[in-house]
Amino acid sequence: MTRPPLTTPATDEQQVLWLDRLPVEQRLPRPPLDGDTTADVAVVGAGYTGLWTAYYLTTFRPELSVVVIDAGRAGFGASGRNGGWCTAEMPALLTSLVRRHGPMAAVRLYRAGQRSLDEIHRVLTDEGIDAHWRHDGSLYVARSAPQVDRLRGWHEMRQKLGIGGLVLTEGPEATERTGLAGVRATAFTPHCVTVQPARIARGLLAAVERRGVRVAEHTRALAIRPGQVTTDSGTIRARSVLCATEGYTGRLAGHERRVLPLHSYVLATEPLDAATWQQLGWTDYRTVAEARYQFGYLQRTQDDRLVLGGRGAYYRFGSGITRGDAGRRKAHDRLRRTLAELLPEIADVPVSHHWSGVYGLHRHTEPEVVFDRGTGLGHAGGYGGEGIALSNLAARSLAALVAGINRPETRLCWVDNTSRRWEPEPLRYLGVRGVSAAATGADRYEHRTDRAAPLARLALRAIV
Numbered sequence: 001m002t003r004p005p006l007t008t009p010a011t012d013e014q015q016v017l018w019l020d021r022l023p024v025e026q027r028l029p030r031p032p033l034d035g036d037t038t039a040d041v042a043v044v045g046a047g048y049t050g051l052w053t054a055y056y057l058t059t060f061r062p063e064l065s066v067v068v069i070d071a072g073r074a075g076f077g078a079s080g081r082n083g084g085w086c087t088a089e090m091p092a093l094l095t096s097l098v099r100r101h102g103p104m105a106a107v108r109l110y111r112a113g114q115r116s117l118d119e120i121h122r123v124l125t126d127e128g129i130d131a132h133w134r135h136d137g138s139l140y141v142a143r144s145a146p147q148v149d150r151l152r153g154w155h156e157m158r159q160k161l162g163i164g165g166l167v168l169t170e171g172p173e174a175t176e177r178t179g180l181a182g183v184r185a186t187a188f189t190p191h192c193v194t195v196q197p198a199r200i201a202r203g204l205l206a207a208v209e210r211r212g213v214r215v216a217e218h219t220r221a222l223a224i225r226p227g228q229v230t231t232d233s234g235t236i237r238a239r240s241v242l243c244a245t246e247g248y249t250g251r252l253a254g255h256e257r258r259v260l261p262l263h264s265y266v267l268a269t270e271p272l273d274a275a276t277w278q279q280l281g282w283t284d285y286r287t288v289a290e291a292r293y294q295f296g297y298l299q300r301t302q303d304d305r306l307v308l309g310g311r312g313a314y315y316r317f318g319s320g321i322t323r324g325d326a327g328r329r330k331a332h333d334r335l336r337r338t339l340a341e342l343l344p345e346i347a348d349v350p351v352s353h354h355w356s357g358v359y360g361l362h363r364h365t366e367p368e369v370v371f372d373r374g375t376g377l378g379h380a381g382g383y384g385g386e387g388i389a390l391s392n393l394a395a396r397s398l399a400a401l402v403a404g405i406n407r408p409e410t411r412l413c414w415v416d417n418t419s420r421r422w423e424p425e426p427l428r429y430l431g432v433r434g435v436s437a438a439a440t441g442a443d444r445y446e447h448r449t450d451r452a453a454p455l456a457r458l459a460l461r462a463i464v
Helices: 048-060 091-101 103-126 145-161 172-176 197-210 246-251 274-280 325-342 387-403 427-449 456-461
Strands: 037-044 066-069 085-087 138-142 167-170 185-189 192-194 214-216 221-225 228-231 234-243 260-269 287-290 296-300 306-310 351-361 368-372 377-381
Touching: 037 048, 048 066, 048 197, 048 377, 048 387, 066 234, 085 387, 091 103, 091 145, 103 145, 103 197, 103 387, 138 145, 145 167, 145 185, 145 427, 167 172, 197 214, 221 234, 234 387, 246 260, 246 351, 246 377, 260 325, 296 325, 306 325, 325 351, 368 387, 377 387, 427 456
Parallel strands: 037 066, 037 234, 066 214, 138 287, 234 377
Antiparallel strands: 085 192, 138 185, 167 185, 221 228, 228 234, 260 306, 260 351, 287 296, 296 306, 368 377
């Protein structure tokens, strides 16, 4: 088997499939801030969280003036660089929520996340945003005995919580459900949609502008404080200042240790013909994920490419948000080997795009929505890579808090669930890299021995 070399990236936008395939009308830039201004609400960050928050503010309190700024282009960060999953499933997060907040609070948040899929689809339909929405569910696959046990454990936990909808299949029938090599069990959930994520972000940008929101691109926030955002293009004075910068939060003065930026990597193949998809047994647009600790995830796009991401989250010393060419190439080469392992029939298929994105993680590993009515400061984020659906729900929570209205979203357990800050360097680097190494080691041990890695769960929970 030969493997085609990965091409050298030209520019970020040319290499990100979702940004590269945006319609011309969605590429139009917005001017930066042109001096000092005032508003009722200033939102820092024009990704999903910031744009959804602006959207719901115009719904809950249409009389409020809202300004949204972004250091780059709206949707150019994680909102345009993810794997294209809009999912309400959150196996690791659900376990954490049960442990820290109790089963009732965890289930309320989980069910609210499920309903978010319908809410997102409603808004996309109402606003005429074509995001290549395909609601075919998701398939989690186990390829070793410990992975099968984890799928069974997830299924049993959901049953105890009264959450249905997960169909567990084992044996030959499971193998037939997916074209992946060596599958022993699968767990299917209907609560996942494939999307073109950059189309959502740029479509929301146009939608909030139609509702009177001012969006300034290429305007970097230097500092935020009660009533004020200092930028490189002027000062914004506002009663409420909301931070929606996710993995880029550390660039703000005084916020260096609030959110941990993790790098995730994705590649996309050239389009596959119908015969190849038939050979793989992939007849719909369901997403697929492994039950490993450092898992890979796959999806089929509307133009018949295979998108593959995952296999580990990477952290750079000092919470850096850029990585050198050698590091990116190594990560994407690892993904290419994963493709050959999971789908050997298409191991040599040409890769058209490969990219990375930065997402955010709080110290307690949970999302949070915080608003202080006294200072007017608020923030939301920390989705741990599941932000397409959760950002919509978090934005509704945050917008309702700012608007001062009582809604179910304001009573979810992530409201005012403020995390402590991450440790200073080098403890932060050593801790995160240690957990990553433990996960990688556990996966290798289980693959080699077909037995659960000793103390793996304890080691991986030590960071929380």
